[in-house]
Amino acid sequence: MTRPLSFLKMNGLGNDFVVIDVRRAPMRLDRDTIRAIADREGGIGCDQFITIETSPVGVDAFMRIDNADGSEVAACGNATRCIGHLLMEETGKDAVTIQTRAGLLIARRSDNGMVSVDMGMPKFGWQDIPLAEEFRDTRAIELQIGPIDAPTLHSPSVVNVGNPHAIFWVDNDVESYELERSGPVLEQHPIFPEGANISLAQVTAPDALTLKVWERGVGLTRACGTAACAAAVAAARTRRTGRTVTVTLPGGPLIIEWREADDHIIMTGPIETEFSGTIDLDTLTWQKAA
Numbered sequence: 001m002t003r004p005l006s007f008l009k010m011n012g013l014g015n016d017f018v019v020i021d022v023r024r025a026p027m028r029l030d031r032d033t034i035r036a037i038a039d040r041e042g043g044i045g046c047d048q049f050i051t052i053e054t055s056p057v058g059v060d061a062f063m064r065i066d067n068a069d070g071s072e073v074a075a076c077g078n079a080t081r082c083i084g085h086l087l088m089e090e091t092g093k094d095a096v097t098i099q100t101r102a103g104l105l106i107a108r109r110s111d112n113g114m115v116s117v118d119m120g121m122p123k124f125g126w127q128d129i130p131l132a133e134e135f136r137d138t139r140a141i142e143l144q145i146g147p148i149d150a151p152t153l154h155s156p157s158v159v160n161v162g163n164p165h166a167i168f169w170v171d172n173d174v175e176s177y178e179l180e181r182s183g184p185v186l187e188q189h190p191i192f193p194e195g196a197n198i199s200l201a202q203v204t205a206p207d208a209l210t211l212k213v214w215e216r217g218v219g220l221t222r223a224c225g226t227a228a229c230a231a232a233v234a235a236a237r238t239r240r241t242g243r244t245v246t247v248t249l250p251g252g253p254l255i256i257e258w259r260e261a262d263d264h265i266i267m268t269g270p271i272e273t274e275f276s277g278t279i280d281l282d283t284l285t286w287q288k289a290a
Contacts (some may be wrong), residue, residue: 004278007043007286008086012078012271014222014251018044019082021052029281031070036284038068044279044286047218050079052086059097059104060087067217074101075162077225081107081115082271088115102162103196110268119226119265122233122258123160131158132193139238141166142181145182145190153182153200157234161265164196165217165230169240174200174212197224201231203240211248211259222251229265 002155008019018037028051029037037043051064051241064081065076080098084107087096095108103120110116135141143166146152156166166186170177177200186198198214211231212223228247235241236258237244243258279286 004280006278007044008276009046009097009274010272011251011274012081012223012225012269013249013254015048015076015078015220015224016274017045017048017050017079017082018046019052019086023052023054026053031066033281033284034066037279038070041287043276043284047221048073048076048079048214050076050083051053052083052238055099057099057104058186059099060091060093060100061096062099065100066217069216069217070220072101073163073217075119077117077119077161077229077267077271078271079225080105080117080119081225081267081269083107085115085271088194088209089117100162104247109192114268115276116266117225118268119161119229120270121263122265122289126158126286127162129158129164129196130193132191138194139234139290141190141191143186145186152177153186157238158196159230159234159237160230160232161226164192164194164224165199165227165234166192166196166197167201167231169238170200170202172202174202174210179212179214180220183220185217187214197227197230199224199227199231201235203235204248206241207245209241209245211247211249220257222223223249223254225254225267228254228256233258266288 034049049066053062055062106118140155144154146153153168156168195216198211202210213227215221257266276286
């Protein structure tokens with residue numbers, strides 16, 4: 001019998017995570033176990049399962065990210081802010097470096113209890129996103145949903161911000177489109193050999209976007225930090241906005257700056273620790289801490 005494993009339930013704008021710290025007792029849960037923990041009916045429930053591990057390169061920690069379906073991904077901006085907060089509280093530092101599969105990310109304390117993360121530089125090359133065929137200009141690629149002469153969605157901007165993103169620009173309220181129907185089709189479209197996060201973006205001001213996201217391996221989500229970064233960069237790149245925007249998702253706003261000096265993306269927003277608890281890995285029964 002294994003001893004109960006401690007966990008935290010955290011979220012960034014409702015994009016929620018189950019977090020375990022295995023730095024003292026390394027372990028890797030299998031895909032089925034992660035899916036059971038992430039299940040919102042029988043498990044704790046989350047968008048992503050986050051493991052804090054010892055960094056092989058000696059920075060503050062390595063963050064492993066598994067989607068609710070058990071698939072491992074390279075980046076999650078909201079999770080980076082949450083783990084950054086934990087590490088800063090633990091160490092007393094004002095900035096920490098987190099190793100991810102997408103590279104080294106720096107989290108910093110910001111105003112009003114918020115956390116900022118340097119998400120690095122976006123990638124625009126078709127091979128880097130990646131796409132299955134060459135597109136010289138990834139500000140708008142040939143992809144559409146609906147009739148050929150009157151598509152519902154078309155010509156998305158594509159960018160990699162640690163993972164692949166496609167942003168469809170819409171004129172109407174993002175809620176007026178059935179992303180729950182088109183999202184699964186677009187996520188697995190053959191043009192995306194590794195799948196993609198699918199976003200609907202409406203420009204509401206020169207410095208503001210409204211965003212709705214179908215997240216690869218998760219589904220509709222209240223917030224996706226890398227999608228907010230991708231949409232902000234794509235908006236500036238297509239001259240729809242400036243380089244600093246407020247991106248409003250169903251869970252709330254994120255401030256995204258695509259810094260002109262070095263092309264790094266800075267994401268700032270709130271984090272929340274919902275509760276702590278323990279889970280028995282033999283039975284997958286769990287309980288909140290008193």
